[in-house]
Amino acid sequence: MQRRALLTSAVMFTAAAILSAGNTYAANDVLKIGFVGVTSGPAAAWGISNQRSMEARAAWLNEIGGYEIDGKMYDIEIVAFDDQKDPKRAIAGMEKMAQEGIHYVVGPNVDDGAAAVRPVAEQNGIMYFPYAFPKALYTAPASNAVLGMVANYQSGPAIYKHLMEANGVKKIAFVAANESDPLSQRDSGVEAAKALGLEVVSDSVTYQVDTTDFVPVILPVLKTKPDLLVLSGVSPANAPQLIRSARELGYTGLMSTETAQDAKVLQEGAGDLADGFISVGGASTPELASDMMREFVDRYTKMFGEYNDESNTKVYALEYILETIKAAPAGMTDVEVFKATMDTFEAPNPYMVGDAKLSYVGSSSFGQKRQVAVPLVVNVYKGGAFETMFVAKVD
C-alpha cells in the first residue's frame, strides 16, 4: 500500500512538473496561413515572390516574439502548395488547406486556378487572396475572394491614357499567349483601348507559352506598325524574348504589359533592348517606401539571396489578413466575421510613408470591397533596373 502511494505520488509529481514547465515555457500558439500558387515553370516568379514575401514577413514576426491578436501572441506558419499553374492542382492545394483547418489563403496566381478553387474555398469557409482578375470572383454573390493587386482593367487604361497624352500614341497592337489569363487580359485591354479612342491594329496574334523563337510570332504584329505594342499577360519568362524579337526586327515603338516583371530576368534575357519597356511594378517606390518596407526588402534579400520588385505588392496580403483578424479576433476561425469587418476596416499602412492606410477597396469595379488597396506603380525598365513612370490610386 505504501509502495503504491509512493508510486502514485511520484507519477503525480512528475506530471505536475511537466505541466508547470509547460506553462512556464509555453510556446506561442500557431496561426497557419496558406499559399496556393505557381512556384515552378515559366510563371514561377509570380508565385515565388508571394511565398517568399509571406515567409520573410512570418520569420520576421516570429523573431520578434510573434503577432499579437486579442492579447495573445501567435507564431505565423506559412503552409505553401505549388499548383504548377494547373487548376486541378490548385483545387488539390485548396483542399489541403481545408484539411489543415486553414481559413486564410494567399493565391492562386492565375485566372483559371482562382476560378477553380472558388467552390472549395466557399464550402470550407476559406477567404482567399488571388492575383487573378476575373470580376466574377469578386462580385456578389461571390464573397470569399479578395483581389491582392491592381487588376489589368484598372492599370491598362491608366497606362494607355498616360502614353496617349505623353507620347502621342494612336495605334495599338496586342499579342498574348494562348492561355486563359493572357487572353482575357488582351480582351479587356482591347476594350479599354477602344474606349479611349485608340486604333487597335492587331489583336489576333497569339503564341504557345513554350515557344522558343518569337520572330515568326511577332512579325505579323509589327507589320501593322503600332505605336504601342502590348504584351498582354506576358509571363516573366516570355517577356524578354518577345521584347528582344521585336527590337531585333526593327520595332522602335513603345512596349508595355499590365503584369509585373523581374528586372534581372529582363536584363539577362534582353539586355539593353528592354530599355523603355513599361510594366506594372511592385506597390512601392523609393519615395513611397517606409523604413519598415526597407527592412522587409533587407530581410527578404538576406533570406533568399535576391529581391523581386513584385514583392513590394506581394508583402501586403499577409499584412491585410493579420491586421483584419486583429481588428476582429473572432475572424480567425469565422470568415463571416472577417467579411463583415472588411467594409469598415482601416489600419496604418506600415510599408508607406505618411498617413497611408490599409483598407479594402473595389466598390467601383466589383460593387463590394473585395480588393486590397495598394498603390498602382507603373515602371519603365532602364539599364537593368525599373524607374517609376507614374503612381496612381485605384478605386
Add this chain to the structure above:
Amino acid sequence: MEQILANGLYLGAQYALIALGLTLIFSLMNVLNFAHGQMYVFGGFVTYTVVAQFGMPFIVGLLVSAIALAAIGALIEKYLFRPVIKKSHREESTMLLAAGIAFFLDAVILLIFGEKQRGVPKIIDGVLNWDFRIIMPYDRILIGCLAIALIIGFILFMQYSKAGRAMRALAQDRVAAQLMGVEVDRYSMIGFATGAMLAGLVGGLLVTITGVNLGMGGPTSIKAFLMIMIGGAGVISGAIAGGFILGMMESIGLTVLAAYGDITYLVIFVTLMVFLAIRPQGLMGKPWG
C-alpha cells in the same frame, strides 16, 4: 517568303539537334527518354552559370555543358537504365524509369538553379537586314550555323569513328554486334552519354537566344518526340528530317495562320495524326522497328 524559310531553317537546325540525341538513345537501347527535355534545360542552366555567374566565355560554358551532361548521361545509363534493362524485359519499365528521371531532374534543377527564367547576354550584336526580305539577328545566324556544324560533326562521328560504327552496329542488331565483339555495355553508355551531351549542347546554345527556365523540359521532350515520329524513330537521318520539317511547319504556320489565332500546333498535330495513320513508322523508319 524568304523570311519564313530563314525562320524555318533556324528552327529546324535547333530542333534536329534536339531530336538527334533522343533518336540515338532510342536506337541503341530501345529507351524512350522522357527526360531528354530536362537534360536540355540542365545544359542551358550549366551554360548560364558558367557564362553569367562565373563570367567565363560562352564557348567554355558550352564545353562545360557538354561534359556535364555527358557525365550525367553516362551515370544514368550505367546505374539506372542498365540494371533495369537487364532485369526487366518489359518496355514500360524503362519508360517509367525515364519519366521518374525527368521528375527527379526537374527537382534537382529547381534546387540548384532556382525557378526563374535565366539567360546570357547576346554573343554577337547586330541584325542582318536583306532589303527587309530577310531580317535575322547575327546571333541567331551563328547559333543556326553552330547547330548545323554539330549535326554534320555528329554524322561524321557516327559514320567514320570506331565508336560511331560500333553504335550503328548495335542499333542495327544488338546480338550480332555482340557476337562480332562489340562491347554492348560500353557503347550503350557512350551512346547515352552522347545523346545527353547533344541535349546539353542545344540547351547551352539556345540559352543565348531563348533563355532557359524550369518549365521548358516537358514541352521540349514533346517536340523531340514529334520530330522522331515524323522522321522515323531510331533513324538519324529521320531525326534530322523531322527536325527541319517541324521547324518549317512551325514557321509557315505562324506566319500564314497568324490571323486565325494560335492554331499552328493544332494543324501540325492533325497533320501528324493523318500522316501516322498512313505511315506509322515515319518517313525513314522501318515498319519492323
